[in-house]
Amino acid sequence: MPDAAGRLAAIQERIAAACHQAGRGVEEVELLAVSKTFPAEAVRELYEAGQRAFGESRQQEADPKIAVLPDDARWHFIGGLQRNKARKVLAAFHCIHSIDSLRLAEAVDRISAEMQRLTPVYLELNLGQEESKGGFPVADLEAAATAIAGMQHLEVLGLMVIPPAEGEPRRWFSLAREWRDRLRIATSLSLSGLSMGMSGDFEDAVLEGATIVRVGSALFGNRDYP
Numbered sequence: 421m422p423d424a425a426g427r428l429a430a431i432q433e434r435i436a437a438a439c440h441q442a443g444r445g446v447e448e449v450e451l452l453a454v455s456k457t458f459p460a461e462a463v464r465e466l467y468e469a470g471q472r473a474f475g476e477s478r479q480q481e482a483d484p485k486i487a488v489l490p491d492d493a494r495w496h497f498i499g500g501l502q503r504n505k506a507r508k509v510l511a512a513f514h515c516i517h518s519i520d521s522l523r524l525a526e527a528v529d530r531i532s533a534e535m536q537r538l539t540p541v542y543l544e545l546n547l548g549q550e551e552s553k554g555g556f557p558v559a560d561l562e563a564a565a566t567a568i569a570g571m572q573h574l575e576v577l578g579l580m581v582i583p584p585a586e587g588e589p590r591r592w593f594s595l596a597r598e599w600r601d602r603l604r605i606a607t608s609l610s611l612s613g614l615s616m617g618m619s620g621d622f623e624d625a626v627l628e629g630a631t632i633v634r635v636g637s638a639l640f641g642n643r644d645y646p
């Protein structure tokens with residue numbers, strides 16, 4: 421296994437190659453290093469190699485890592501978020517990728533107002549209509565986005581998707597982009613962001629317009645789930 425700098429450079433090269441293939445600029449795609457399940461030491465190594473954006477899906481697991489990394493690391497929350505955890509998550513995280521209900525959006529907006537901050541968020545879309553996954557059902561997305569567009573303390577960056585295991589990832593990513601384009605017309609939101617692509621499929625996501633790819637195991641090594 422190469423060192424952190426080598427692994428980071430390898431992923432960045434793959435992103436750059438996909439950008440090139442798609443006729444996009446490399447600066448159009450951000451790499452989010454998904455550090456969930458990996459120890460703070462591994463996160464620090466990647467930080468020292470120059471990485472700044474990190475993704476975590478559980479606040480309790482993230483807190484000790486956030487505490488030991490320098491302040492200019494940016495933490496993105498990518499897991500399912502319960503409303504009663506929103507306050508703690510907002511205290512520690514810069515951005516939330518997993519807004520998946522109107523009530524959660526309202527809670528995050530209200531807490532952001534109290535904290536006098538503007539919180540960047542993505543609306544998670546349940547593209548495959550899978551019960552096991554979070555995200556707005558496709559049928560609810562437009563009405564929800566219209567309501568969320570009026571929330572003063574949320575900056576809606578775009579859509580986040582985790583495609584179903586079945587089918588070509590690229591088809592799902594293409595569908596996500598179509599939904600984004602449709603929503604752009606239907607709402608006042610600019611929705612320039614698409615949070616999509618993980619270790620196994622981030623190049624496909626870049627080809628279909630991803631602006632931030634969430635890469636864990638390809639950067640940190642295989643994950644040992646307990």
Ligand SMILES: *Cc1c(COP(=O)(O)O)cnc(C)c1O
Pocket residue numbers: 454456477498499582617618619620634635636637638
């Ligand atoms: C774990 C996770 C990732 C990263 O997955 P890898 O396959 O390790 O790259 C990306 N997005 C979300 C929402 C995740 O939970």
